[in-house]
Amino acid sequence: MHQCTASAQLGQRAPRLRAAVAELRKRYGYVSVLGTDSKGIVFGVTARERGVDDSQWSERGFVFRAQKAGRIVEYAMNDLPEDDLAAHVAARLDRLFASSGGVASYPSLPDEPARSAWFAKVAEDPFSAAPESILDRLDAVRKIAGDVSPEIVFTRGVAEYMQVAKLFISPERDLEQSYIWGQAYLVAVAKRGDLTKENYEAFSGLKGIEMLEEMTPRAGPFAIQTIEMLGAEKIVPGEYEVIASPEISGLIAHEAFGHGVETDMFVKGRALAKDYLGRPVASEIVDMFDGAEGVEHCGTYLFDDEGTFATRTQIIKDGILLAGISDLQSALALGTKPTGNGRRQAFDHKAYARMTNTYIRPGKDKVGDMIASVKHGYLLEKMNSGMEDPKNWGIQLVLSLAREIRDGRLTGKVVAPVLCSGYVPQVLSDISMVSGDFALSGSGYCGKGHKEYVKVSSGGPYIKTKMRLG
């Protein structure tokens, strides 16, 4: 096992940061600093090229947050000046406090005493391995997929690893964490005449090189699925019974009552869910959670980017909407307890209420029984993207593949691409079966609207519901 260690760079700067925070506390009602030192590496291989580069998500920097007379401002930088750090930061914070116009005022940001650290482990360290060995493994998997059919004109194997290291300092808190997440992709493009289809298979988790072992057995089926896409038909638009795979049920949870209960949207009056707390929003067999605590995947951490410890929030219990997930500011505005969901894309981005690991709890049904119960519908399999609409409870899921079910059997017919939409409470209320399976996936990134990308996971069991497909 490889044990992640504390960042030497952050450790070296910590005494100056502590001193600056202590000095700045004399000027402001609240002050804190988050330091990040995250390094990442990307391995990529195609039939024609190989590459190993640092990840675009690598970063090192610091963000100071201060509060004065209820106002909150932030200053982010990635290099500590050689002169008086507190004076440098204060000059910038003071300019921000001087911004004119109507301003929002918040109760005092909390600063309860805490000292804690978390250093995660992975089986095999991706940063100390020979790059060629990882590229060779990716190339072998890529070739398995590429050799399935001459219609596959392009294949790529990609693996990316990030070692995230963060330090949070306030007058009363001193927190540190370091962990590794990994994600890998097999990508294929297939052509038949003018028709082009692109497919990908993703792998992810708080994993090191061991993650690559999952790729080999999936390469062949993935290639066959890509060829299937070339023969996919257009779906006849309409409402259908659907069985959502764990990947898609996770996406439904994520877009429906993940984004829908981010409480900064409550503060802006942008989430209908605020008015439905304590009321039924889903079928009685639905339980839904979000938490950086409780499961181990790409959204797991000890503390968020505002220095709040991770928790697990039960969002829906027996179909009743129980609670939202919050950053510090929205919790203050709403008078609720922060849930440890204040996250930033990077040190130089603002913190928002964001998801972590979001999932539906498994039930007792068998997938075979679920398929057998469908008269005419689709098995939804392959996620492409999703978009939330917390205000009006719409939902958009783009899938690159769905399989037809008729009279309780898969017919072998596939449709692609598929755009799923619906009214969120109706989609969740129509959930009539929930399987005992459970899987999380955390490839890619979650945006807030169209920006602010953070690493999350989502998933759950197979669910049966109804959606509009087009």
Add this chain to the structure above:
Amino acid sequence: MIDLIKSGLKVACADDWKIIERKNESLEWYFIGEALDVARAVETASYDVSVYSEGAAEGAKTRGECIVKIQSGSEEEEIGLTLRRAVATAAAMKNPWYPLAEPSTEVPPKPKSGFDGLSMGEAMERVRSALYAPDGLDGARINSLELFLGMEATRIVNSRGVDVAWATWRGRGEFVVNAGAGGGEVELYHEFEFSEPDTKRLSEIVQRQLAAVRDRLVAAPTPDCAGLPLLLSGELAGKVYGYYLANLYGDAVYEKVSNFNLGDRVGKEGGKGDPVGLRAVPYVKGSPNGAPYDELGFPLVAVKCIEDDKVLRLVTSVKYAHYLDLPVTGMLPLFELAPGSRTEKELRSMPHIEAVAFSDFYVDSTTGDFGGEIRLAYVNRDGARIPVTGGSITGSVTANRGEMLLSREIEAKARSLSPVACILPSATVSPAT
């Protein structure tokens, strides 16, 4: 910092190298209603260092490359470790050989902006006041606004003597507008980019969204629209047009994922659409996404790539131009699309469904697929224009090749100077009920 990195590269015995320095100074204002919720200032510098090596494999010259990030403020020892890792990694990569960018006598014009000479705070206030000017129009309001404005200074230096620099004002924003009240309130989201204090344009952006959200308030569920072509305008049309530039990039052609190649026709035999004409360009007035040089430091000059549906040139970096044995154009980031033969009014006079807001409109440049859930559209038929919401639209740019109608009027968008509106005859509308 650049000198420290150069010295580290020398010690690490890098054959060839390139450094991209980006310095950013920006201000961010986050509003809820009209109240400033949070103000942020950001000052950062980043250093992307590419290390190149030359080698041989199976009797042919090879090139290796490794891009590493040097964190601002790193000390000599840390920089040395990172660069030695990069040199070793690059040496292990045995890709087909390609040349590097050489210094050029070409001096492309550098961007100028109306923001030049203003302080960041003054510039932000000018934008803010323009955006809020139409707020409250006929009862529709700005719910929240996020505004970002910064000056990004870029310098590219390489071992062959390239040393170029420029600075860009980079502005972007997103806002949500509301109409109605209580449980019946509806919203629309909009994002935009800018590099000029064009207050008229900025006010118009908000004004259009305020009008649109009022229409969403009274919108009917999207009905069956079988047989109606799709009209798109603004940035939605710009995304569809972007399919053509994306398929002209040399790397896509080299990897065989592009949908067309040099000499191909991008239209269709007997197609009734307007012929496509496309020029790849370094700048579009008002867009913050332009640049005088590409990421290798190659000077960018506009290039005619498609004329009357025929592909004349590909957009190629130094590397892929060599692989494809084509002249280098540099990686031109933006494009101009030639106007069509009909006025926007003529296009709008045809029966159609016009989508103006999706949950998330996607265009996949590889498959050509496009689509999105409808937040607001207008069904135009039988002399009426009915706002509708819900359901979805899907289609394929590939299926519409040769059939797309373009407006005669053109406008600047985030990534193009292109026709205001287009009609795509082939699209599937999934009704809301």
